[in-house]
Amino acid sequence: xxxxxxxxxNGALGLSCADITHVVLSHPHCDHAGGLHxxxxxxxxxxxxxxxxxxxxxxxxxxxxxxxxDIELTRGFDWHPLHGDHDVFGDGSVQILSTPGHRPGHQSxxxxxxxxxxxxxxxxxxLQIGLTQILPSGWDWSTERAVRSIQRLRAVADALDxxxxxxxxxxxxxxxxxxxxxxxx
Ligand SMILES: [Zn+2]
Numbered sequence: 001x002x003x004x005x006x007x008x009x010n011g012a013l014g015l016s017c018a019d020i021t022h023v024v025l026s027h028p029h030c031d032h033a034g035g036l037h038x039x040x041x042x043x044x045x046x047x048x049x050x051x052x053x054x055x056x057x058x059x060x061x062x063x064x065x066x067x068x069x070d071i072e073l074t075r076g077f078d079w080h081p082l083h084g085d086h087d088v089f090g091d092g093s094v095q096i097l098s099t100p101g102h103r104p105g106h107q108s109x110x111x112x113x114x115x116x117x118x119x120x121x122x123x124x125x126x127l128q129i130g131l132t133q134i135l136p137s138g139w140d141w142s143t144e145r146a147v148r149s150i151q152r153l154r155a156v157a158d159a160l161d162x163x164x165x166x167x168x169x170x171x172x173x174x175x176x177x178x179x180x181x182x183x184x185x
Contacts, residue, residue, distance in 0.1 A: 017038045017039055018041065020039055020042050021041075021042055021043065022042055022043050022044075022045070022088055022094070023036065023039050023042045023043070023044045023045070024044075024045045024088070024094075024096055024107065024109055025044060025045065025046040025050070025107070026106060026107050026108065026109075026120075026122025026123060026167075027046075027047070027050055027102060027103040027105065027106045027107070027122060027123060028046065028050050028051060028053075028054035028066060028070070028071060028103070029065050029066065029103070029123065030065060030066055030067040030070065032122070032123070033054070033066075033067065033070045033071065034067070034070055035070075036070055036071075036073065036074045036077075037070070037073035037074055039077075040074075040077060041078075042077075042078065043078050043080055044074065044077055044078060044079050044080065045079075045080045045082055045086065045088070045096060045107070046079060046080075046081060046082070046105060046107070047081070047082055047098065047100065047103070047104065047105015047106060047107050048081035048082055048083050048105055049100075049103075049104035049105040050103050050104060050105035050106070051071060051079070051081070053103060053104050053105070053141075054066040054068075054071050055068060055071060062139075062141075065139070081105075082096060082098070082105070082107070083098075084098045085097055085098050092112055093111070093112045094109065094110075094111055094112075095109070095110040095111075096108075096109060096110075097109065097110055097119075097152070097153070097156065099121075099122070099124040099149035099152060099153060100141075100142065100145045100146075100149060101124065101136065101140050101141065101142050101143070101144075101145035101146025101147070101148065101149045101150075102122070102123045102124055102136075102137065102140050102141065102146055102149075103123075103141050104141055104142075106122060106123065106124060106149070107122060108120060108121050108122050108124050108149075108153060109122070110156065110160075110162065116161075116162070116163060117160045117161070117162035117163070118162060118163045118164075118165060119153060119156065119157055119162050119163070119164045119165065120165050120167055121153060121164060121165065121166045121167055122167060123137070123167070123168065124146070124149045124150060124153055125137075125150050125153070125166055126166065126168045126169070127166060127168065127169045128164075128166050128169050128171065128172065130150065130166070131150060131153065131154060131164060131166060134147055134150050134151060134154075135150075136150065163176075
């Protein structure tokens with residue numbers, strides 16, 4: 001999809017890119033950061049440590065996880081680097097949860113939906129079994145912090161009785177409805 005066609009093309013939700021006012025980047029890995037340049041008028045939120053890390057990872061082994069062009073195309077955009085949690089609209093409807101470990105500034109989302117709270121994990125954890133058994137991934141930036149973040153997500157989910165969508169878990173995509181309207185189980 002080209003930027004020009006995307007800016008005018010309404011998708012299944014009836015929204016164009018220009019309708020999107022806020023973009024939360026869980027982390028800048030190439031499978032999560034593509035298309036950021038389609039939102040030049042939005043406020044964009046990233047963990048403060050993550051954009052510099054994407055451009056200069058601490059080990060060359062991680063360089064292939066990032067696509068420099070995706071980040072550089074957003075130079076001059078309205079980026080809001082975060083050093084912790086953030087309540088996007090100030091009403092609790094969209095809360096960014098700092099969940100470092102997978103990347104230094106990794107973020108998850110806590111959404112208040114009409115039918116209940118929903119957590120989007122990003123890559124804080126990759127499968128539901130990783131959540132239930134506290135299994136960090138082998139390519140996390142910090143295993144220790146990843147474990148703490150998984151424990152935090154479990155605690156938040158338990159406290160709020162929130163549904164948790166582990167975003168790389170294919171069974172969760174089927175469970176929550178994938179693209180389009182989200183179904184809470
Ligand atoms: Zn990732």
